[in-house]
Amino acid sequence: MAKIAGKIIVRDIIKEVYYVLGGAMVLFGLMELIKPQIVIAYLNLNLIFVVWLLSGIILLILNKQHD
Amino acid sequence: MLTITKIRLFLWLILLITAGWLGWQALVPNGQISYIYDFQKPHIFISELKPVERTLLPQDGSQAVIGDPIYFDLYTPRHFDQAKVTLTFQNTAQVPVIAMGLLQDEQSWQFITQPVQNRWLDQLLASWVKIRQGETWLLQRQPGYTSLETFWQQPVPAEEIAVYNYQPPQQPTLVNYQATATQHVFPYQLRGAYQFYTYIANEAVFFDWLIKDLNLEVGADQTEVVVYNLANEIVGSIALPDDNNISDNGLVSLQRSLNLQHHNLPAGVYKVQVKTNNDIVTTEIATKQQYLSFINQLQLFSPEQKNLVLYTDSPILLAQTNQAAGLQNISVNDRILRLDRSHEQVSLTGLDSISTIQLANGGLILSGKGVFSLQRGGLLNPNFQQVDSYFKLSDNINYVMANYNPPTSTGDSQMATVDFALAGAELLAGKYRFMLSLPGLLAEDQINDYIILKEIKIDLTGKTLWQKLREKL
Numbered sequence: 001m002a003k004i005a006g007k008i009i010v011r012d013i014i015k016e017v018y019y020v021l022g023g024a025m026v027l028f029g030l031m032e033l034i035k036p037q038i039v040i041a042y043l044n045l046n047l048i049f050v051v052w053l054l055s056g057i058i059l060l061i062l063n064k065q066h067d
Numbered sequence: 068m069l070t071i072t073k074i075r076l077f078l079w080l081i082l083l084i085t086a087g088w089l090g091w092q093a094l095v096p097n098g099q100i101s102y103i104y105d106f107q108k109p110h111i112f113i114s115e116l117k118p119v120e121r122t123l124l125p126q127d128g129s130q131a132v133i134g135d136p137i138y139f140d141l142y143t144p145r146h147f148d149q150a151k152v153t154l155t156f157q158n159t160a161q162v163p164v165i166a167m168g169l170l171q172d173e174q175s176w177q178f179i180t181q182p183v184q185n186r187w188l189d190q191l192l193a194s195w196v197k198i199r200q201g202e203t204w205l206l207q208r209q210p211g212y213t214s215l216e217t218f219w220q221q222p223v224p225a226e227e228i229a230v231y232n233y234q235p236p237q238q239p240t241l242v243n244y245q246a247t248a249t250q251h252v253f254p255y256q257l258r259g260a261y262q263f264y265t266y267i268a269n270e271a272v273f274f275d276w277l278i279k280d281l282n283l284e285v286g287a288d289q290t291e292v293v294v295y296n297l298a299n300e301i302v303g304s305i306a307l308p309d310d311n312n313i314s315d316n317g318l319v320s321l322q323r324s325l326n327l328q329h330h331n332l333p334a335g336v337y338k339v340q341v342k343t344n345n346d347i348v349t350t351e352i353a354t355k356q357q358y359l360s361f362i363n364q365l366q367l368f369s370p371e372q373k374n375l376v377l378y379t380d381s382p383i384l385l386a387q388t389n390q391a392a393g394l395q396n397i398s399v400n401d402r403i404l405r406l407d408r409s410h411e412q413v414s415l416t417g418l419d420s421i422s423t424i425q426l427a428n429g430g431l432i433l434s435g436k437g438v439f440s441l442q443r444g445g446l447l448n449p450n451f452q453q454v455d456s457y458f459k460l461s462d463n464i465n466y467v468m469a470n471y472n473p474p475t476s477t478g479d480s481q482m483a484t485v486d487f488a489l490a491g492a493e494l495l496a497g498k499y500r501f502m503l504s505l506p507g508l509l510a511e512d513q514i515n516d517y518i519i520l521k522e523i524k525i526d527l528t529g530k531t532l533w534q535k536l537r538e539k540l
Contacts, residue, residue, distance in 0.1 A: 012071045020078040027086055038093040038144060041111040043085075 011062040014055050021052035093144045096532035102141075104523045106130045113523055114140040114498070121510045123517070131517040132503070134510025136168075139523065140498040146489075147529035152501070153484045154183055154523055155477065160516035162505045163187060164456045169487045170500035175260035175342050178502050179492075181485035182232050184474050187454050191467055203233060206467040215468070223466060231454035231469040234298070240334060244357070246270035253352040253359055253441060255375055255429065258368040259345040264438060264447045266358040268334035272303065273355040274327040280310045280320040281346045287313050290343040292327055297336055297449060303329040322350060336449040338362070358447040360438035370430030377424045378443045381435025382457045384424065387412040393430030399423070406431065411511075416457070421446065456506035480521055 025048060028039040039045065092100075104113040106125040116122045121134030141150070152167060163186045168178030188204070191197075195206040200215050212218040219236055228235075246269050265272075272294065280288050287309035294303040305327045310320040327339075341349070348368050352359070367375065370392035384399055386406050397404040400422050404415045421443060424433070433439065436457050438448045452458070454467060474483035492499055505518060530538070 009070070013074055016071065016075045016078055020075075020082055023079070024082050024085075027082065028089075031086065031089060035093050035144065037111065037142065039089055041144070042089060042092065 007062065007066070011059065011066065014059050014062065018052065018055040018059055021048060021055060024048055025052060094532055095145055095147075095527075095529075098147075098529045098531040098534070099527070101524060101526045103525075104139075106520065106522070112142050112144075113525065114142075116503075116520070129519050129521045131519050132505065133508065133517045135505040135508045137503050137505075139501050139503075140495065141501060141525060142498045143527060145529070147527040148489055149528045150487045150489055150499070151484060151526040151528075152487065152523065153482060153526070154503075155480050155482050155521040156183075157480050157519040157521070158184060158186075160505075160508055160518050161186065162456070162508055162518060163458070164454075164504075164506060165483075165518070166504040167485050168502040168504060169489075170493050170495065170502070171491055172342060173493050173495065174344050175262075175340065178504075179487065180502075180504060181487065182471050183483040183485060183503075184481065185231060185454060185469070185471060187458055187460065188231060188467070188469055188471050189473055191460075192473060195467070202470045202472070204467070204469045204471060206469070208465045218466070225451060226463050227465040229452040229454050229458065229464050229467045230450075231467070231471060233468045233470050235451065235468070241266055241268070244268050247357065248355060250353055250355055251357070251359070253354070255365075255372060256351075256368040257349040258366040259347065260341055260343050261349075261361055261365060262338060262340040262363075263359055263361045264449060265337055265339060265354070265356040265360075266335070266447055267332050267337055267356065270355065272327060272329035272332060272337070274339065275353040276325040276327075276341075276349055277322045277351040277353075278307060278325055279322050279348050279350055280312065281348060282310070282312050282318050282320065283315055284344070284346050285313065285315045286344075288344055288346040290325060290341065290347050292325065293340045293342065294327070294329065295338040295340065296332075297338070299338075302332060302337070303327065336447065358440075358445055360440045360445065360447040362438055363436065364432065364434040365439050366432045367426070367429035370428045372429040373427065375426040375429060377426070377433070377439050377441065378446055379418075379422050379424060379435055379437055379439045380420060380446050380448055381422070381437030381439075382418050383414060383416045383435050384418060384422070385412050385414045385434045386431055387434075388431040390430050392428070395427045395431075398425040480519075 028043065028045060032039050102110065102112045104110040105128055107128050109115060116130060116132065116137050116139050121132060121137050123131040123133060154167065158165065165183040166180040167183050168180040171177050171179050191206045192204070195208055196210045198205045198214065203215060205212065205215050205218060222237065244266060278290060289309055290307040292305050293301055296302050305325060307323060307325045310323065312318060312320065370390065384404060386397055386404055388394060388406055388409050391409060394409065395406055397406060399415055400419060402415060404413055406413055436453070436455065438446055440446045452464065454469065472484070474481040489499065508516065508518070
């Protein structure tokens with residue numbers, strides 16, 4: 001029972017990370033459109049995209065296990 | 068559930084703080100920001116050094132420069148007024164004069180330069196009598212003058228003075244000059260941009276250019292002529308638009324005329340700058356002025372023009388051609404400069420105070436550190452001897468004036484700071500172009516000499532966000 005509850009918490013955290021990173025990409029993309037190089041001067045958008053993608057994949061796997 | 072809400076809030080807060088910080092970095096609300104390129108990893112605002120052929124690969128937080136000049140670009144997220152560039156370097160090649168420049172005009176490839184290191188001045192500062200007024204040094208072999216004012220009140224012969232990065236307060240005047248109405252013609256065809264000195268006294272400025280457009284490059288080929296006095300103030304200008312052929316079809320335009328006339332200018336030396344690109348050829352310059360002294364460089368266009376003769380006061384002559392028809396042996400006084408390979412610069416140093424250059428034909432670029440003229444007596448150079456890389460401390464030089472801050476030593480390196488106003492600078496693809504000038508350092512030679520750059524720090528200052536808002540409102 002405790003193992004299942006732990007998995008649910010992990011899934012919820014990853015879900016939050018997934019949403020925040022999605023929001024970050026939209027926000028940073030808009031900022032780059034408004035003022036080029038404002039974001040990529042300091043942050044690697046490719047890395048954010050990869051982490052967002054990984055969190056999405058893990059979330060899908062966890063959702064499938066839960067179902 | 069409460070934990071998840073806290074995590075959610077925390078993550079979104081981080082995102083907002085990050086976005087706010089990025090916005091702050093882009094707006095720079097306080098109007099001041101510093102960028103440091105330490106040669107460890109690429110910098111987003113300061114580009115890598117280029118061209119790569121004149122550098123070695125960065126290593127251990129430094130980069131060796133083996134050729135002159137090198138460039139780097141600066142991207143700024145907003146507009147700034149002033150850039151203070153601090154360079155940390157090791158002058159292992161003992162390059163006599165290092166200067167940094169900021170691009171002012173792309174067409175004429177003109178940079179405004181500031182001194183980084185002048186080893187001649189470093190030596191004189193250590194051994195001669197020195198007086199400093201503001202930024203200006205007065206260096207004397209023997210003590211004599213107590214200030215710059217007293218020096219210029221009783222000036223010594225010009226042969227005894229050398230200057231560096233210093234504009235003397237007195238303008239040279241030609242005592243025996245008589246204005247005439249006779250029109251002179253400079254017959255050699257010149258390609259691209261150039262500039263020359265002329266002298267005017269009790270007469271109108273009169274220049275008539277004949278110009279043709281080669282249309283070898285895409286884009287409009289405008290020609291602008293600007294006249295400056297020796298204080299570098301614009302006193303007249305005129306422009307000729309493109310010939311309505313912006314393609315690169317190679318159709319040579321008909322000759323068009325550009326006429327400049329200006330009355331009531333005070334007597335003195337003036338600099339005329341012809342700003343254009345390499346599609347434009349000046350086929351003739353007609354003038355009523357008696358002096359026409361081309362500054363530093365002449366691009367003689369036509370190999371069909373034979374037996375050209377020029378005079379120069381430059382201590383060095385450099386020649387280069389980009390076409391086989393321009394190859395030749397150049398006679399300089401009783402010496403020969405062999406220009407036997409295209410796209411390669413050849414040079415002759417240690418020339419007399421006035422040299423005669425005899426060319427079999429045109430089709431080459433001549434350059435030096437002085438002026439070029441059609442007549443021996445037509446050499447007009449208002450500049451004092453310069454303490455530059457070609458300077459030799461002769462016995463007759465007794466006074467040196469310079470605006471110069473010697474670099475400071477930091478361990479095994481030296482650190483120099485130069486200031487540039489960004490207002491007049493030209494942007495290349497939205498970036499400022501800086502140049503590091505290292506005359507004498509050649510990548511092509513087989514000598515293992517270089518200077519090492521350790522850090523480029525750029526402090527930018529401009530209006531604060533509050534000042535900008537107040538201006539808008």
